Amino acid sequence: MSKLSRNVYNREVPTRNLITTVTGIITLLLAVLVSLGVLTPEQQGDLQSHAFTIVDGVVAIWGAVTSIILMFKATDG
Numbered sequence: 001m002s003k004l005s006r007n008v009y010n011r012e013v014p015t016r017n018l019i020t021t022v023t024g025i026i027t028l029l030l031a032v033l034v035s036l037g038v039l040t041p042e043q044q045g046d047l048q049s050h051a052f053t054i055v056d057g058v059v060a061i062w063g064a065v066t067s068i069i070l071m072f073k074a075t076d077g
Helices: 002-008 014-035 041-073
Strands: none
């Protein structure tokens, strides 16, 4: 069980695993919507590219906010 949880969230590389998990959830959700006939494959492609752009933007904002916080809060070890 620990191997499964490490694949979803690894403390050594939390951002990369979280991004992969979110991207996988978006892809799965869009695939289910296409298979149910709610979306067309063309709409899936458009939505998927927009969703990945949003995920990349959120990651960039998170990195910027974290770096600003660390600039003022970090101490030398």
